[in-house]
Amino acid sequence: MDSTEISVVGNNEGVTPVLESWDWTVAGYLFIGGLVGGLMIFAGYFMLRKKREFDRGLRIADLAGLPLLALGLALLFADLSNKENAWRFFTTFRPSSPMSWGSWILAVATVLLGLRFIRHHRLLPWDLPQSVIRLLDRVTRWTDTIARPVAGASMVVGTSLALYTGFLLSTITARPIWDSGLLPPLFLISGIASAGAFLCLWLESEAHRKLAPLSVSLCLVELALLFTYLATVRSPGSFGPDLLTTGSFAGWFWALVVFGGLLIPVTLEISEIRHWVSQRVAQIAPYLKLAGAAGLRFVVLFAGLESIL
Template sequence: MIDGIHELVSTKMNPNVLPHLHIWEWHIPLYLFLGGIAGGLLVITSVMIVMRRHFGIGPKDEGDGCPCTAVRIGAILSPLLLGIGMLFLFLDLTHKLYVWAFYTTIQPTSPMSAGSWILVAFFPLAVLQAMVVNRKYLNTLNIELLDKLIKWTDDHLLKVALLNAHIGVGIGIYTGILLSFFSARPLWSSSILGMLFLVSGISSASALLLLFAPKDEKHIYSRIDANAIWIELVIVGLFVLGGITGTANTHGAMMHLIVGDQLMAGMSYMYWFWGVFIAAGLLLPLLIEFLENAGFHLHLPPIAPVLVLIGGLVLRFLIVFAGQTYHTFM
């Protein structure tokens, strides 16, 4: 009697069964980066407005109802950067003419659906807040409708700012949750990604404000950034530890990120992660800002905030690309 030999053929990696590993290119990391900064800016500027108006602390107003320079700039940049980020997201869409479908569908279990509705709330409230804090420039236009909108928002600014702070947190977390819902990607299947991207966005936003703030305001955003960085280091540690101690798939995906030899722009993930993101993007800026806040005036060019922004951008590219170059669950 001859035993038959049965050959099992798996079609799991067939692109018709699973999407191609490189379905997301450079557009998505840029969207996540700019979205994170926009959310961080909205959180910081809104909290600064509440602290000044309700508690009377923080940088002095410049008169005519306008807050300090950094708050005015940050309030403008928040919707502007998110708008640019959404342009990158639009460019990534395969069927661009159907983008309207995001805003006519409510799917509570879909992160993309929830994110689209958060964006609906984000833009009008963020723009109204930006108009109020910059009203001394807008009032010169003498547009009746614009003046009424500014007056109404100013009368309810505390409520608007508090709501904006929560929306900013939602946008920051959403940029991470957008990835973590793709459970078939082992590197992304971590709920801590939402918190990591939120704190990273706040750190990047404070670094951006540090670049624009006048000299007498810089110490405020330097301290915000320093605190955000050490919290981010803790979260990164938990993210790495959770991956290493997880299942075989998540362990392999995390090792692919932190010690992998896969190249991105000619350099392995390992060097991007430990050298550029951790060392240059977090530890070095933290050291510089700690010394500055401790009274050691280093008289350096704005190295720290630039490095923080580079690190935040590299983090998004690493997570998106490493999540796709590692195989899906086997």
């Protein structure tokens, strides 16, 4: 039967008619969570391989992981509207809630990243008391005795962290565009790719070139996952993938995520491997990939808030 809505009395700001429950802080956290997860996976891999050529990459992952995670946690905390109860996340575990899983994954990740961070305390720009330095050195020597378990745990927890950022959205079935089992693996691969891009920013050109084939492969897998996700997401039409491909987010999706974040970087990296472009030109690729990975989270999050059953 034809019907026309004339008026609505009793809308709550930020809920109806437009849902604005999560904002850029959550999208930023989803990006940083994936990035840190990817860095933990790389760090674990570097530790297990024990090759000298990976030393610089491992040091960068060690030094960047904890501050980045702290930034992500700060964004999450900023989003809470009842901050005085934030400690409640750590007094319960609810298996049905991805956010509860995420709280505990973040807690374990903080410990692991902390253990890796403190081994570089001498690089810190401030002087620590001798007693603290002795304590940090003792902890570092202890972690050296359990290096393989720490590396393995780093890879497992990093994978969990990046996957959980996808599960956080995909389990909310009220938003059709999030209701896909492919979001967690998409965010995982994107997280690993963005961590690789982050490391490339700091590595010498030779190491950068060695990472390029892996980076290209990750981008191609991410592209395949992205389009499979769009083709299989549950609710077709204007509240489904059309929001991304032809709707209000199409410009950002195609320009920032697909072309800027995946196709152009892949083309640059393939060109670099084949010596078609100079390394200087190819150095843009990691920046584009990081922007694309962030854009993916922003676009999917905000499109999801507009996507209703």
